Amino acid sequence: MPMTESNPLGSFLRDRRSRLDPATFGLSGRRRTPGLRREEVAQRSNISATWYTWLEQGRGGAPSADVLNRIAKGLMLTEPEREHMFMLALGRPPEVRFRSVEGISPRLQRLLDTLEVSPAVVRTAAWDIVAWNRAATIVLTDYDRLGPQDRNILRLLFGNHDIRTRQHDWEAMARFVVGSFRADAARAGATSEIAELVNDLCAISPEFKALWQENDVISHGEGTKRIKHPILGDVELEYSGFTVDGRPDLNLVIYNPVDPKVADRIRHLVQSGC
Template sequence: MSTEKNPLGVFLRDRRSRLDPATFGFSGRRRTPGLRREEVAQRSNISPTWYTWLEQGRGGAPSADVLNRIASGLMLTEPEREHLFMLGLGRPPEVCYRVAAGVSPRLQRLIDTLDASPALVRTAAWDIVAWNRAATIVMTDYDRLAPDERNILRLLFCNPTIRTFQHDWEAMARFVVGAFRADAARAGATSEIADLVDELCRASPDFDRLWRENEVISHGEGTKRLKHPDLGDIELEYSGFAVDGRPDLNLVVYNPIDPAVAEQIRRQVKEKQRTGQRVSAPELLGASGRSKTNGKPHARSREGT
């Protein structure tokens, strides 16, 4: 069968040819580099005949389980595993959630360039794992919080002072719970958030009530309104972005609508950089606002955090 008609086989042969047999305890003289087909089959716990057929383009489409075993046997990276599924099944693999250990230095440097736009990176469990200086001014100084306190839902539902910063706390809280549920499902983290959900249901009757409503909401774009103690009543547009290769992470950037507010934030960021001192900020100002689609508000209110 020609290369053009069997891209899966070409990809498999290429990846096994790159592996060092000695690394996996295989020995013996070889005419070609890499692992033999039967060795890949052994590492993948599948039939050598079935694996040979895959490389030869015979036997029909493989199952997702077989592809996952081969990906493990060939030690594929996540992008390579996704490519394997696209070749074998015409779709990406199911999302496999992993707990975020932080963000790359490149991503941190990127959000640090936004001197007037607060930016946050959150996990599917809504833990904040990265932020810029503008966020410490407009939201809260996450450096002052312990890692387990940097969770939006814990702050929102377990700290009564949060309500005083909201224009419409009820609508905002309902939006947050629905978006949280959607994010967890999208990242394949439904079972991983179970303990957090149980904790919040016990700690907050409001969260328990809203969680039982089973609402699912997208958190793509919208408007966020804050009662800021220094900046006054402000309004920001926000957009959410998936982090490529990390389905567990979401980048949210907030852009002040009023240029005067943006300039105030920029000045405070510069002052913070100059002095190296912390800038006081309210404890996670969750926002109230109208989510937008093509610049038009939805019929019902959408609240952002």
């Protein structure tokens, strides 16, 4: 049986090892094969050369997640490559590692901007809004007027009177948001990162504190949202959430107006620059 079929992990490691330029790491000397030597990868990964050799040879059993993460660092794997290595070695993806977000790619922003009548936002696992389109500022919240720390859905829902009064059923919405927020943070490995936000919300809102202590966990895939808009009146929106590929801590949420007449009015507001 070909080696690539009987030992796919070893084949993958050898291939990635061969792609690394020794000169990049200050290594010199004549080499019969391209890339780093096994002992050099082992040293960079802080594991024994014997153990790394066994992995390439398909010996020694399944490695631990810690060893795989060390090898990923030693081989300078990209995040998709690291995930692929985990699937080959353990049959599962690695645990999610939370990363703070300052913005999104220009390509994703252009996608948001093409949605003229559909409010769309990108939020983090901590439910901070990091990107939005023009329709979102008109229908949901004018994020352009808010500072980065204030662009948090929970801070707005529990600390902003105007946002609260716009909700058709604030109590039901609040319970749903807190449960979804808890699930997103845990899924993205951000439990410790949200501690300060949770403490702040518990201090300013007894209602949030009570809901948080109930430990409800709710999925936030798709549904319907109703708001009371100062210009559009009662608005019903259908929404769907999508995880950004390669970034499980980022979620794209798109809202579509149910009533075509409301969609036309949103288009008019967007085009008029209101």
